[in-house]
Amino acid sequence: MNRQLYRIIFNQARQMWMVVAEIARAGQGRTGRRHRRRSSPPCCCQLTALRFSLLLALGGISLTVQAAIVADGQAPGRQQPTLIRSANGTPQVNIQTPGADGVSHNSYRQFDVDKQGVILNNS
Structure with a gap:
C-alpha cells in the first residue's frame, strides 16, 4: 500500500x-x-539597535543590493538599448535591431546582474 x-x-x-x-x-x-549535539556554540551576543546602527554607519551592513544596468548615454541612438522593468519586477533589456550587416551594437556604462536575473529581448 x-x-x-x-x-x-x-x-x-x-x-x-x-x-x-x-x-x-x-x-x-x-x-x-x-540525541543531536549542537554543531556550533550558541550565539553569545545580540544585535541591538545601537550595534545595528554602528554596523550600518561603518559600512558593515548594506541595505540595498540591486542590479545596475546603465545604457551608455553618449553612444549613438542606434547603440543604446531600452531598459524597462517587466511585470514580475525583473529588469528587461530591449536590445537594438541589427543594422544592414546583421550586427546589433549595444553600449552600456554598467551591466551588473543580481540573483533575480535579467531578460534580454531581441524582438
Whole structure:
C-alpha cells in the first residue's frame, strides 16, 4: 500500500539528509535514537539597535543590493538599448535591431546582474 511513499530523514552516520521508504523501520529501536549535539556554540551576543546602527554607519551592513544596468548615454541612438522593468519586477533589456550587416551594437556604462536575473529581448 505504501510502496510509493517516501520520507526524508537525517542520517547520523553520513551527516546528510536521505530519502527512505515510508515503511522503513531501521534506526527506530531503543539503540537507534540518538540525541543531536549542537554543531556550533550558541550565539553569545545580540544585535541591538545601537550595534545595528554602528554596523550600518561603518559600512558593515548594506541595505540595498540591486542590479545596475546603465545604457551608455553618449553612444549613438542606434547603440543604446531600452531598459524597462517587466511585470514580475525583473529588469528587461530591449536590445537594438541589427543594422544592414546583421550586427546589433549595444553600449552600456554598467551591466551588473543580481540573483533575480535579467531578460534580454531581441524582438
